Amino acid sequence: xxxxxxxxxxxxxxxxxxxxxxxxxxxxxxxxxxxxxxxxxxxxxxxxxxxxxxxxxxxxxxxxxxxxxxxxxxxxxxxxxxxxxxxxxxxxxxxxxxxxxxxxxxxxxxxxxxxxxxxxxxxxxxxxxxxxxxxxxxxxxxxxxxxxxxxxxxxxxxxxxxxxxxxxxxxxxxxxxxxxxxxxxxxxxxxxxxxxxxxxxxxxxxxxxxxxxxxxxxxxxxxxxxxxxxxxxxxxxxxxxxxxxxxxxxxxxxxxxxxxxxxxxxxxxxxxxxxxxxxxxxxxxxxxxxxxxxxxxxxxxxxxxxxxxxxxxxxxxxxxxxxxxxxxxxxxxxxxxxxxxxxxxxxxxxxxxxxxxxxxxxxxxxxxxxxxxxxxxxxxxxxxxxxxxxxxxxxxxxxxxxxxxxxxxxxxxxxxxxxxxxxxxxxxxxxxxxxxxxxxxxxxxxxxxxxxxxxxxxxxxxxxxxxxxxxxxxxxxxxxxxxxxxxxxxxxxxxxxxxxxxxxxxx
Numbered sequence: 001x002x003x004x005x006x007x008x009x010x011x012x013x014x015x016x017x018x019x020x021x022x023x024x025x026x027x028x029x030x031x032x033x034x035x036x037x038x039x040x041x042x043x044x045x046x047x048x049x050x051x052x053x054x055x056x057x058x059x060x061x062x063x064x065x066x067x068x069x070x071x072x073x074x075x076x077x078x079x080x081x082x083x084x085x086x087x088x089x090x091x092x093x094x095x096x097x098x099x100x101x102x103x104x105x106x107x108x109x110x111x112x113x114x115x116x117x118x119x120x121x122x123x124x125x126x127x128x129x130x131x132x133x134x135x136x137x138x139x140x141x142x143x144x145x146x147x148x149x150x151x152x153x154x155x156x157x158x159x160x161x162x163x164x165x166x167x168x169x170x171x172x173x174x175x176x177x178x179x180x181x182x183x184x185x186x187x188x189x190x191x192x193x194x195x196x197x198x199x200x201x202x203x204x205x206x207x208x209x210x211x212x213x214x215x216x217x218x219x220x221x222x223x224x225x226x227x228x229x230x231x232x233x234x235x236x237x238x239x240x241x242x243x244x245x246x247x248x249x250x251x252x253x254x255x256x257x258x259x260x261x262x263x264x265x266x267x268x269x270x271x272x273x274x275x276x277x278x279x280x281x282x283x284x285x286x287x288x289x290x291x292x293x294x295x296x297x298x299x300x301x302x303x304x305x306x307x308x309x310x311x312x313x314x315x316x317x318x319x320x321x322x323x324x325x326x327x328x329x330x331x332x333x334x335x336x337x338x339x340x341x342x343x344x345x346x347x348x349x350x351x352x353x354x355x356x357x358x359x360x361x362x363x364x365x366x367x368x369x370x371x372x373x374x375x376x377x378x379x380x381x382x383x384x385x386x387x388x389x390x391x392x393x394x395x396x397x398x399x400x401x402x403x404x405x406x407x408x409x410x411x412x413x414x415x416x417x418x419x420x421x422x423x424x425x426x427x428x429x430x431x432x433x434x435x436x437x438x439x440x441x442x443x444x445x446x447x448x449x450x451x452x453x454x455x456x457x458x459x460x461x462x463x464x465x466x467x468x469x470x471x472x473x474x475x476x477x478x479x480x481x482x483x484x485x486x487x488x489x490x491x492x493x494x495x496x497x498x499x500x501x502x503x504x505x506x507x
Contacts, residue, residue: 027406039312041084053081065306066363095126140167159193169214183209213259225256258301270298292391329405337414338433350401388461415502431464
């Protein structure tokens with residue numbers, strides 16, 4: 001089953017940025033999913049889009065570089081999609097790790113056709129998955145203490161590993177073997193299924209075993225995360241170990257999980273409890289970047305074909321994009337609701353070039369276009385587009401220089417009445433914008449004393465058009481301007497506790 005969750009139909013438009021500098025700043029864009037999606041693994045597909053799993057949402061998602069999201073529902077209810085990778089056959093392969101359904105390996109084509117392959121042990125707990133050097137897919141089985149292998153024809157083999165800790169991450173090493181994390185260890189297994197080495201990377205018996213994500217670095221070593229010790233580890237194929245402690249240390253101080261090689265030649269990782277993504281050079285220099293959404297819980301991460309880092313936010317139900325900013329862009333005001341006038345200012349673009357400011361990612365509908373002056377500066381006007389509540393960024397790209405600017409903006413909710421005036425007893429459609437995705441918004445007349453009804457927002461945080469709330473202007477309403485208020489409650493009844501206000505004139 002396919003679900004389209006964006007109004008836009010813009011095709012993926014890959015682009016190249018200006019040269020990335022080692023100490024460059026990044027800006028983080030976020031794309032909202034419906035509540036309880038719990039996105040986990042993420043990878044690049046053969047179609048140039050990013051593909052990700054939704055553990056609680058029971059879906060495989062796809063997002064283009066322009067921010068267009070499509071979701072495909074798993075055939076097995078509550079299957080728990082977890083890890084995902086691009087296979088040698090051009091399809092995406094993923095693990096289904098559920099306590100409610102038999103565990104499987106899934107395959108989805110870029111057109112959304114899903115096949116599933118049941119595992120011999122239905123409770124083995126398949127987690128990470130990667131393409132092996134032998135043309136098969138290799139995955140970890142955390143509950144069975146095993147490494148699995150599946151061919152593109154669906155033939156499955158399982159290899160029990162010596163270390164008695166749950167294997168977690170897996171990657172193809174520079175030596176033609178598979179390298180994996182398993183509790184206190186990093187292990188190596190050949191394509192013949194022989195575990196040749198197991199290296200201790202955390203002292204057994206001291207704390208919980210925490211080795212997790214693993215990737216081959218640009219220096220030919222294996223880099224991995226250790227969530228218990230809050231460290232990023234590096235191990236050579238000969239077993240030489242180096243560990244780098246992250247700034248936020250202590251039990252669950254940061255909880256680093258996913259790790260990937262960035263387009264800048266550094267290693268990028270997610271730091272779930274610290275709510276940041278991090279960067280570590282091959283020399284061990286560390287930087288961290290907070291995720292805009294509080295409690296977003298970054299988890300999986302990968303480098304995109306567009307020169308950005310893409311990551312999942314398991315707790316915030318979002319997909320994040322970290323772009324490398326190469327020039328200056330700002331917006332005034334810095335906060336506002338739907339269709340509010342905005343003024344963009346930028347500098348550092350090429351003289352006289354066209355600069356496009358996009359409503360979402362690069363390649364999405366253009367919000368404003370400006371021509372840089374002789375000094376490379378721009379000014380542009382636009383109305384704020386539909387967005388979910390909270391922080392977001394606008395991206396401005398120089399069409400010839402490829403200089404990229406990012407302007408931070410905070411979205412506030414707003415109600416708009418159609419029509420905006422009328423008599424008592426007349427029908428009115430209340431449209432809401434700038435709320436959270438998938439929220440039930442209670443709409444009141446003037447105060448909390450008169451409830452007009454409830455509307456549920458879509459993935460863009462809006463209810464409008466056929467989904468607008470139709471209400472009757474209350475009898476006895478005061479002549480003149482009256483307020484209409486949309487409220488989403490505070491926890492435990494809601495997640496944002498936000499209020500949007502509109503006006504209606506009683507004639």
